[in-house]
Amino acid sequence: MTEQTMTETTESRSAFSLNVRDDGIAILTMDVPGETMNTLKIEFAEQIAAMLDEIEANKQIKGVVLVSGKDSSFVAGADISMLAACQSANDAETIAKGGQDIFQRIEDMSIPFVAAIHGPALGGGLELALACHYRVCTDDAKTQLGLPEVQLGLLPGSGGTQRLPRLIGIQQAMKMMLTGAPVRPKQAKKYGIVDEMVPKSILLDVAIKLANKKARKPSGPNRNLQDKLLEGTGFGRNILFKQARKQTLAKTQGNYPAPLKIIDCIEAGVNKGFKQGLQVEARNFGQLVMTPESKQLRNIFFATTEMKKETGVEGVEPGKLEKVGVLGGGLMGGGIAFVTATKAGLPARIKDVRHEGIANAMKYSYDLLIKKVKRRFMMKSQMQKQMALLTGSLDYSGFSDADVVIEAVFEDVKLKQQMVADVESHCNEATIFASNTSSIPIHKIAAEAQRPENVIGLHYFSPVDKMPLAEVIAHEKTSDKTISTTVELARKQGKTPIVVKDGAGFYVNRILAPYMNEAANVLLAGEPIEHIDKSLVKFGFPVGPVKLLDEVGIDVGTKIIPILMDQFGDRFKSADAFDKVLADDRKGKKNKRGFYSYDGKKPGKEVDESIYSLLNVTPAKKLSSEELAERCVMMMLNEAAMCLEEGVIRSPRDGDIGAIFGIGFPPFLGGPFRYMDTLGAKHVVARLNHYSATLGDKFTPAKILVEMSENDGKFYG
Template identity: 45%
Template sequence: MPAFNLNVRNDGIAIITFDLPEEKVNKLTTPAMEELDRVLDEAAAKKGIKALVFSSGKDGNFIVGADIAEIRDIRDPKKGEEIARKGQSILAKLEALPFPTVAAIHGPCMGGGLELALACWRRVISNDQRTMLALPEVKLGISPGFGGTQRLPRLVGLMNALDMILTGKSIYAKKARRIGLADEVVYKEILLESAVKAARKDIGKKRPQTIRARRPLIIRLMEGNPFTRSIVFRMAKKTVLKETRGNYPAPLAALDAVRTGLGRGRKAGYRKEARFLGELAVTAISKNLVSIYYLNEALKKDVAPSPARIANAGVLGAGVMGGGIAQLFAEKGIFVRMKDIKTTFISTGLKAAANVFKKRAKKGILDPLQARDGFDRITGTLDYSGFGQADMVVEAVVENMDVKKAVVAEFENASKESAIFASNTSSLSITELATASQRPGKVVGMHFFNPVDKMPLVEIVRGEKTSDETAAAIASLSRRLGKLPVTVNDGPGFLVNRILMPYLGEAVKMLEEGRRIGEIDEELLDFGMPMGAFILLDEIGIDVAHKVADILYQGLGERAKPSSTLGSLHEEGYLGKKNGKGFYRYKGRARKGPDESVYAKIVKVSGQNRGNQDIIDRTVLLMVKEAALCLEETIIERADYLDGALIFGIGFPPFRGGLLRYADDRGIKDIVEKLEGFAKKYGERFAPPKSLIEMAGSGKGFYS
């Protein structure tokens, strides 16, 4: 079956429909591109065609981009360059057709799909929430290769183009229209009709050449003058280096391709674009990022089918976290009853939910009506009225086992027997919590990460008596909510916090030895962590981190014994960002420099500072050790899923491929030797576990 169908209507409007056989989505595979090449030749030669509309035969999908498997398999830079040059050549044919062309876009239009749309005269897109446009190649460690770095700046302006190309972020219909990427935004039901109408209007006219973004005069002047444009490029490079710390070469390469094209012409820009794609595709960074793409897809798909259908839910605890959870449910069509003990707490939760809805409407992810309807699905209460209809509840009350047990009993007295009780606890035992339940099989952990609307991971925590049906229902619900579920077994701190806390604790111990807050955080940022340890402690809350550390100490014993610093700071009123007093100083919500007063509160210990590499080794290798123990104890069974949990839960550097892939790349033998050396210097908390020692002896790794 062909992937492309060319149909010429009686009015001379041709429709090319792309429907890749035996695939759920349209991808620009090599065979598909070769077929498109032939179809474009046919269209160019066919008499009677007055205009052409390019559309998708897939429901809710335009084109997701190139075939990632082909990118993964590139081993020779010349091969990658050849693929890019061929793609450029084919889209140049589309651009050169002697009649108007319009892309009718509904659903994801990504990478090569957007580059194809850019080769058309116009783009008419649907206002559907699923319609997103992006050049996400940098997220795979490569740069756009089918002309995106050359056509996009000439369509939407330099700054708008760089904002998309250098970040890989998606934009929705509202912004696409504003920056001129979309010529029209319409309801999906009239998309094809509107695209045909747009094509018909352009018959006999010349292709539009001007930048279509509505830009302030100062921006137009800056982008139009070679001297001021060079300032824009310098600023962009500075921003990229600040954000990536030089760990991601793809944005800089894409920036160079854009600059070359605007400075020396499109042909030079195309050559550089193709060469960069080939060079970047063979790097270890690109291979790691591609592996994470496949890991993301695996986590989405590895969810057992569940007949449970959640239509009504409850949220117990209406703070900022509870409000964020309620918003997430309500946006997906689930009615939410939110309970707390004071009306002020209910107001806080409703305000948190409203703020997220407003933000998503402002970005164009939701239209105002969708946002209003979503918010209207949330109601508040001081009692359990209405909870009899709830199919499940998410508990988000204070991290206190006695309080949570009381809430379990209260909920079960007010709910139907089939209702699931999901706890959002970050560290308390689900098995122990279930002892307060009359139906322990219905008790499960559903640990969201903060902020709820941004963090993709949900830890599904199975207690000893959690039923398979309950775990499957919550994992399925998590996917419905747009999250990535990772199922783990119960244990102190579960998975992510158990691995994270030794990392944070070691940073605190180095502070006690005389290191400086900024020194430690800068080194961790250079390693690729999204936040330094002390920035993260302030974000989590010093009080919360102290409590979690104590829970781990109780569950794991002496090797997890925390320093006294977090407790001392907590007692002195240092809570972190929430009260503006933490390891850093704050002015409003803005973080300033390290708070020098912290040093006077720390009990100093003797230490041996051995250079900045020690900062990485002592913090990150403790994470590797704890991860190995989690696998030994079957808290989680798969090394790749553990890596996924840390990447999507705390932002472990994606370019390193995950914590355990980093360990394999570095060498297990080297890690064991380092841990043994640290154990002699700093204590038994560094003693390598049995599984690591065995791997070092056999030459194996976590992935081999």
């Protein structure tokens, strides 16, 4: 068979097949041809309709069990790439209505439909299951149920905003939809999303038993007295929705339209009925598809999906990964060992100079895992299995067969060079030495290496178990094999890796430094700390720059400045304020002395007013929130453009993902490069020139931006 014929066969083959058993129970299997996971596509509407016609016409069928033909997933959601073809909100609304009609047809069936769920049932996948009369899921770790559409600036558009609240109650359903977070099998059973939770081996048997029951109409959740008062009365619901909107606006700063639209849908369905709720849902879905926020969030989704397929260096396959060494049992070392054992499933050998260091690193993992056990997210046996992958040593015993050794010791070049020498003498010739330095150029760490091709940077962000980014930093002599292997390790550890060029600050810290410096300059000019931080949070950052400095440690945050100045000159000169703050032994949250106060009832929430007298500043608002945010952000945008110009990052895409995942650049703006495209290069250059004329050369626009402004250029074509 030719390749073309195979493709045609795959494309023409239906994603659905029906097998009617002798007992009258039909097994309806969804198996999208040529895909590793099932996704719902617009072209499936006719196929599903044909299957439902066949089921209705066959009077021998007493019940239907819906299963996946994929080993590890039920339905991972709708194929969101189809939304790009929508020219208007009406086009997108039509898609939503089409999904609603099909799922309504399933719910209206006179015979029972049972969803047998193993693996992810997300978005449209869960909406499909919710339209069935019964649901049973496996107790497997792969199984998760959720409606994550909000993370793409959307809402569940095929009945999810209506069916989930009437099944499990308004509050729990709203929480799931507003966060987009999936639930595990035990939670799904507890909340009432599924009727049964069983081992995978008996999933089909239990589903068939349920299919022999009668089809049922949703009866509503079992509510306690408090929930009955809140959800069961008009007065209570008014309070509930009012509070939900208030909390949502406080969290989103009004930057994300989807959460409020989700609340509108739920409220319409509860107060005006199911049909009205579906109409509001379809209309709101259509409007959200066309918003710039959703378009940018979908861009991020496509970018990260694309990055998962890349190897680090095109055409170069990664080396074997069977064991990892970690040097240093501090906070970073402990975090790196944790993601190596729990996410990558690889043995991690921790070396520290003190027993306490190893014990602390072990405790880091134990504390995180025992929480999951207590919350019943994992079994104790699973935890013990993962903890068994962690071992420790005061010397290099057990390191000889390590494929990668990750160094997480103090920021000291000589110490790191000594680590390289130690690894080269105690490990094998192919062992990769990866430095978790946040600021020291990798070529300096590799300067005395016998095998510099094996030396690379692997920069994690704190806390390692939560932050999704890793910077992979190659110096001039790093081999392609080393790059690809390190990218693969970071990905196995659950990270999104970007490959960046060696140099002071790499990418993320380099674009963060001028932003933080400008915030310090504004503070010294008299702007109140709360005003600075609130202005940047309103712009879309998760925390303001002054608060961020307290969180990471003022001593740590300022350590990079001399390194940047050494390479780039006075453009990175920091305000003298930092020296005064450090001289007063203010390191931030870690020693409970910083810009914020850590005493009283609200530790870390209120500014320590004594900071103003220390800096000889009388606080008074002079700048608007918009101007204040613009000054700080323009410094970051300009630096990002310079990084692209110098080849520090490979593409605007990598620069956007690095900024969003590394420092919380507002996702709804799409990252620094997509944001500059939205503003237009002419506008960016004009604003930089404006500040350059009034505040100095540090605002001088990057050459790449000037050229783009003259040629109406864009970072993304």
